[in-house]
Amino acid sequence: xxxxxxxxxxxxxxxxxxxxxxxxxxGDSGPNEKVxxxxxxxxPAATAYTGPNVSLAFWNGFTGGDGAFMKTLIDQFNTEHQxxxxxxxxxxxxxxxxxxxxxxxxxxxxxLGIMHVDSVATNAARGVILPLDDLAASLSLTEDDFSxxxxxxxxxxxxxxxIPLDVHPLGLFYNKTVMEKAGLDPEKPPATADEYxxxxxxxxxxxxxxxxxxxxxxxxxxxxxxLLWQFGGDLFDAGAQKATFAQDPGVQALTWYTDLVRKGxxxxxxxxxxxxxxxxxxxxxxxxxxIWTINTLSEDKNLQWGAAPVPxxxxxxxxxxxxxxxxxxxxxxxxxxxxxxxxxxxxWISQKSLEWAKGGQVPARKDVRESAEFKALxxxxxxAQQIDxxxxxxxxxxxxxxxxxVVTAVNESVLLRKEPAKALSDAAAKADQILEQNRKKxxx
Amino acid sequence: xxxxxxxxxxxxxxANPPMxxxxxxxxxxxLVPYFVLFAGxxxxxxxxxxxxxxxxxxxxxxxxxxVGLDNYQALFDPASAVFDFFWQSMQATxxxxxxxxxxxxxxxxxxxxxxxxxxxxxxxFRAVYFAPxxxxxxxxGVLWRFLLDPxxxxxxxxxxxxxxWTTDLPWAWISLxxxxxxxxxxxxxxxxxxGLQDIPRELYEAARIDGGGKWAEFRHVTLPGLRPVLxxxxxxxxxxxxxxxxxxxxxxxxxxGVETRTAIMYIAQTGLRDFKMGSAAAMSYxxxxxxxxxxxxxxxxxxxxx
Numbered sequence: 001x002x003x004x005x006x007x008x009x010x011x012x013x014x015x016x017x018x019x020x021x022x023x024x025x026x027g028d029s030g031p032n033e034k035v036x037x038x039x040x041x042x043x044p045a046a047t048a049y050t051g052p053n054v055s056l057a058f059w060n061g062f063t064g065g066d067g068a069f070m071k072t073l074i075d076q077f078n079t080e081h082q083x084x085x086x087x088x089x090x091x092x093x094x095x096x097x098x099x100x101x102x103x104x105x106x107x108x109x110x111x112l113g114i115m116h117v118d119s120v121a122t123n124a125a126r127g128v129i130l131p132l133d134d135l136a137a138s139l140s141l142t143e144d145d146f147s148x149x150x151x152x153x154x155x156x157x158x159x160x161x162x163i164p165l166d167v168h169p170l171g172l173f174y175n176k177t178v179m180e181k182a183g184l185d186p187e188k189p190p191a192t193a194d195e196y197x198x199x200x201x202x203x204x205x206x207x208x209x210x211x212x213x214x215x216x217x218x219x220x221x222x223x224x225x226x227l228l229w230q231f232g233g234d235l236f237d238a239g240a241q242k243a244t245f246a247q248d249p250g251v252q253a254l255t256w257y258t259d260l261v262r263k264g265x266x267x268x269x270x271x272x273x274x275x276x277x278x279x280x281x282x283x284x285x286x287x288x289x290x291i292w293t294i295n296t297l298s299e300d301k302n303l304q305w306g307a308a309p310v311p312x313x314x315x316x317x318x319x320x321x322x323x324x325x326x327x328x329x330x331x332x333x334x335x336x337x338x339x340x341x342x343x344x345x346x347x348w349i350s351q352k353s354l355e356w357a358k359g360g361q362v363p364a365r366k367d368v369r370e371s372a373e374f375k376a377l378x379x380x381x382x383x384a385q386q387i388d389x390x391x392x393x394x395x396x397x398x399x400x401x402x403x404x405x406v407v408t409a410v411n412e413s414v415l416l417r418k419e420p421a422k423a424l425s426d427a428a429a430k431a432d433q434i435l436e437q438n439r440k441k442x443x444x
Numbered sequence: 445x446x447x448x449x450x451x452x453x454x455x456x457x458x459a460n461p462p463m464x465x466x467x468x469x470x471x472x473x474x475l476v477p478y479f480v481l482f483a484g485x486x487x488x489x490x491x492x493x494x495x496x497x498x499x500x501x502x503x504x505x506x507x508x509x510x511v512g513l514d515n516y517q518a519l520f521d522p523a524s525a526v527f528d529f530f531w532q533s534m535q536a537t538x539x540x541x542x543x544x545x546x547x548x549x550x551x552x553x554x555x556x557x558x559x560x561x562x563x564x565x566x567x568x569f570r571a572v573y574f575a576p577x578x579x580x581x582x583x584x585g586v587l588w589r590f591l592l593d594p595x596x597x598x599x600x601x602x603x604x605x606x607x608x609w610t611t612d613l614p615w616a617w618i619s620l621x622x623x624x625x626x627x628x629x630x631x632x633x634x635x636x637x638x639g640l641q642d643i644p645r646e647l648y649e650a651a652r653i654d655g656g657g658k659w660a661e662f663r664h665v666t667l668p669g670l671r672p673v674l675x676x677x678x679x680x681x682x683x684x685x686x687x688x689x690x691x692x693x694x695x696x697x698x699x700x701g702v703e704t705r706t707a708i709m710y711i712a713q714t715g716l717r718d719f720k721m722g723s724a725a726a727m728s729y730x731x732x733x734x735x736x737x738x739x740x741x742x743x744x745x746x747x748x749x750x
Contacts, residue, residue: 127505128504269595269612270611415612417701
């Protein structure tokens, strides 16, 4: 047994994919056929299931505190629907996005799943997921039910492939105890650039580096995305033909972010998640982190913490967000009973998104967000204020490949290994090449 | 003489013809099961991989256009999307291999020489040195990632330093090499121990009689005696180091930037995350060719000394 993952071991990582290739090559072209159906005029799907008993496999990546909430909802659904049994399998998201396409391709895919909004277009283009316009019609869902960015994000080539379950934006999480010790009002977190820098100076005087800047994707890249939009820039031009994040707004954004390190407001060389651990340990005061942080911070009974919208550093309000979207997976042979039952499940969960919100999310549906029950969840409600200015990457297949170059640029800049402008221009050049590659590949 | 020859020939004619016919195919029958496994799980996938590397291959897209040697050409074209990243990752693999192989040859040998003596607790120490090897890369990776965390890890807390073990150079390489040596030195030590025990004791006695000291014994008896084992250890260690993936993926995540992203890590990302399997396959074959050349050179070096 070799001590490292050998090449054989690394290729073994693709064993599922390899098996899928062989089965795909040997079988008919079933899962690779162009997906048909869907579109804005699809007839509404059923809202109740009266067929024979079915079992539905539901795969997702809820490995955090949110998984328990989803399990509770599924148990409730199974109790209320005797002829539908949903079983949940949970994988790390990174593994999930490798396993699911391979499983679908080999004809062993799950029936239902969740995808992040930035993965929907890629998997639609690759024939992994099915259009859900009929489900949107039966739910009577229209753009008015969601904030526009949330609703538009699940569409690829004029077809809807995802039903939004939630929005998970970035927010400002703050340690009230640390703020108080530095002479700051713990009930009034900074909301503007001036307030933010003033707070950091006071914290610095009190011996605290108050805003740890992480160089890693979680959540350094998301922080940069937010700042980029706030300074009036964008990641790509219309239709994602060219990367635009290296233009002036991007340089301003990354310079501001990197200056947190250069001006001593953050330690240098912050490791992945160290910023959040420091917030809990009283060594950090202000942390831009995802809403999933609510579950983590809630576990610590001794911690006095709060959540607020991210401050407006640039010229306009903007914040990075993701969204979990329900999807249905293509099967080698279509089972109409399972398809119908699956839509009933998605329909049901969609109307229970308040329960899901308690697991640390912002409901995608406007009526749930505006309900008194949701507003009684202080952290979630605070972050929900950002709903109308959240941003997502464009719904373009393969967009994640190009976004990886931004992750690298932020990493190199915040670790002080490259100037912000240089890091971004290098990344943009690479992103342009990747975008061109993907246009050839996906025919966009 | 003639009678004897006739008798011998008669015996041959009587007894041997059936044996000869059976003997000609028996060895191949014994080899068939292993050949089936070898062909099915090594040969065919390798050939299939070559086929994939000639295409723009995403196993879920209906179109997998034939592109000839474009995937290989892109690896040598500075203007392509993959050139910079690929050679950066090859450089990372090279740095790690050059830094870790000498240590993984010398340190285990020292450990083996120490353990090879008779002393109380010998079995205990052998177990202690070998124990980390039993753990999988995921356990090792997560364990040391937390220990080496620059801000909150135990190593910096104990040393009273703020060394960025996982987020800056050269510390990231020192961390990866250190963890790998700690993890795997037990394996090489055991191989060396087996080799040491095969060296005849008489040779040491003869060297002692001739008045040789410890160093002379080591140089003229131990090292020559270990040469066959050393060949295996060198090649095995070089190949394993060149295939390093788990440690970098878990401990440094390829940071800072992509400095510690090794070739296997980049190949895995290209093929399994970006689903550009043709490109990933081409990179794999290029790495394979490089490692074949290195192995051949090592074989030549060992043969030359004989």
